[in-house]
Amino acid sequence: MTITATTEYEPLTESTAVSLAKNLQFFKEGALLHCREIGDGNLNLVFHIRDENNTGIIIKQALPYAKVVGESWPLTLHRATIEGNYLKNAATLVPNLVPKVYYTNETLAITIMEDLSHLEIVRNGFLDGKDFPLLSKHIGEYLAKTLFYTSDFGLNQQEKKKLQQAFANPELCKITEDLVFTDPFFDSETNEYEPELLGSVEGIWNDAELKLEVAKLKNTFLTSGEALLHGDLHTGSIFANDIDTKVIDPEFAFFGPIGFDIGQFFANILIQAITREGSQRSNVTSHLYQVWEEFTVTFSDLWKTESVEYFTQTPGYLDYILTKVFTDSIGFAGCELIRRTIGLAHVADLDKIKPHERRISVKQQALFLGQTLIKNATNIRNIQDVELLLEK
Ligand code: ADP
Ligand code: MG
Numbered sequence: 001m002t003i004t005a006t007t008e009y010e011p012l013t014e015s016t017a018v019s020l021a022k023n024l025q026f027f028k029e030g031a032l033l034h035c036r037e038i039g040d041g042n043l044n045l046v047f048h049i050r051d052e053n054n055t056g057i058i059i060k061q062a063l064p065y066a067k068v069v070g071e072s073w074p075l076t077l078h079r080a081t082i083e084g085n086y087l088k089n090a091a092t093l094v095p096n097l098v099p100k101v102y103y104t105n106e107t108l109a110i111t112i113m114e115d116l117s118h119l120e121i122v123r124n125g126f127l128d129g130k131d132f133p134l135l136s137k138h139i140g141e142y143l144a145k146t147l148f149y150t151s152d153f154g155l156n157q158q159e160k161k162k163l164q165q166a167f168a169n170p171e172l173c174k175i176t177e178d179l180v181f182t183d184p185f186f187d188s189e190t191n192e193y194e195p196e197l198l199g200s201v202e203g204i205w206n207d208a209e210l211k212l213e214v215a216k217l218k219n220t221f222l223t224s225g226e227a228l229l230h231g232d233l234h235t236g237s238i239f240a241n242d243i244d245t246k247v248i249d250p251e252f253a254f255f256g257p258i259g260f261d262i263g264q265f266f267a268n269i270l271i272q273a274i275t276r277e278g279s280q281r282s283n284v285t286s287h288l289y290q291v292w293e294e295f296t297v298t299f300s301d302l303w304k305t306e307s308v309e310y311f312t313q314t315p316g317y318l319d320y321i322l323t324k325v326f327t328d329s330i331g332f333a334g335c336e337l338i339r340r341t342i343g344l345a346h347v348a349d350l351d352k353i354k355p356h357e358r359r360i361s362v363k364q365q366a367l368f369l370g371q372t373l374i375k376n377a378t379n380i381r382n383i384q385d386v387e388l389l390l391e392k
Contacts, residue, residue: 009064009077009107017047017059024103026112027051042066042345043075043251048117056115057102062251076171079251080109085166086250087111089228093149097142099239099246116246119239126235126272127348129280136287138245139238139265140294147258148302150228153309153321164225169254176231176252180335181218184343185211193342196360200367201342213374217331225255233261234336235268236347259328265291266329266386267336267370271349273390274365285390288383296322330386331377337370 003016004023012020014035027033031051039046043066050056062080066073084104091098099114122132148154150163183190185204193201204210230237231252239246266288273284303318311317340347341363350366353359372389373380380386 003108005105005108007108009109011063012045012047012059012061012108012110014047018049020108020110021049021057021059021112024112026057026102027055043079048115050115056117058099058113058115060111060113062109077109079169079172080104080111081106082167082169082172082253083249083251084111086228086230086253087113089150089163090146090247090250093145094142097138097245097247099248116239116248119241119244119246121236122238122240123235123268123272123348125240126284127352131283132240132245132287133242135238135240135245136269136290137294138240139233139247140291141298142245142247143262143265143291144295144298144302146230147227147261148299148306150255151226151258153303153307153312156308163228164255167228167254169231169252172231172252173254173256177218177222179344180339181214181221184335184339185214190344191342192344192346194356194360194363197342197363197367200364204338204342204367204371207371210371210375213331213377214335217328217335217374220257220328221260221332224257226258227255229253229256229258229261231256231261233264234347235265235272257328257332259325259330260332262291262295262325263329263332264336267333267340268347268349270333270337270369270386270390271340271347271366274362274369275349275353285387288386292326292383326382327377327380330373330380334370334373334377337366337373341366341370 003010003012003020014037018033018035021027021033033049033051035047035049037045038048044063045061047059048056049059060083062077064074064077065071066075081104084101087098087101091101099116101111101113103112104110122135125132150160152160155163179190182188187205230247230250231254232249233247237247237249239248269284269287273281276284299322300318303312339345341350350359350363353362369389
């Protein structure tokens, strides 16, 4: 069975993935290739192909449905094009912080990219007690540059509108709208939680003040096309070691509110922080300070030196934007905390906690922190305020 760049769409197997890599001449003639499907994600196939010298490539292929649910949940193949285009755009803005893209093919819905196997998925590293000292400095820079240069502050108005069209991503946005902003706040079939959490969960469903704030956040997500977002920037979408950081998996990319990417990163750091104590905890909460610091410093620099918007010279405007972005991020972080605890897509940080009683108690803390962040977003002025809430 061979497969070439002109073949119609079909899901690859380990052997057709190898034949494709050979056809595209990624390896020397006669190289002894080894291929394994390593996808641990919910939506796609990921093939790792390497030769005798361990030189490798990654072929990521979208499936026409969501793997986590099965063929009953069809999902557009176009997300592979979105992912490839996002990575190519990011390569011009933050070349050191994304995998190199070697090849894309819209029909096959594949992205062939740099093999990052020497790094580790941050969520897994955190679970092993690692801290990734440069993670937040890199992610702060990543957020500032990708968001500034795709916003109306850093990108020509005509180009931004065109890019916005190219990154229309209705089906993947719908997943976020449902799973992050809607289902967890109602008694929806997609929710999943331990029976012991029912009291806390009903508390969320009956909290009118909370729901009004979530409605506002969802409205911002639906309507605010501030910049090109990654759209799924949790710790499972970041590879790192002590020196390097690479962001992967931008298939949810679209033009949305700047605070969303930041809030998802905040929330996934907070989730890990809740599971730790003492100095172990402060090693991860330090990422909250550092990412916000790096983001604001870099974003402010770009604002002063690279702006294409007249009003960026107006005193007070930068502060207004940074405050708004921070408040949005806090609210979005709260939604992410709640949905990762009781929604459809859970995280290992919480689900792997043993014993059972401790897991329930940590999840209750996650829910409570999520609710508090959402309801008090406008009063939370800085990361110190967030850390105080975490310690409560
Ligand atoms: P999904 O969109 O299905 O979640 P991901 O892009 O997150 O897929 O990839 C799933 C897994 O495949 C990652 O957690 C990682 O283990 C592996 N993977 C993805 N991209 C690479 C890469 N460039 N290098 C090495 N491993 C990768
Ligand atoms: Mg994904």
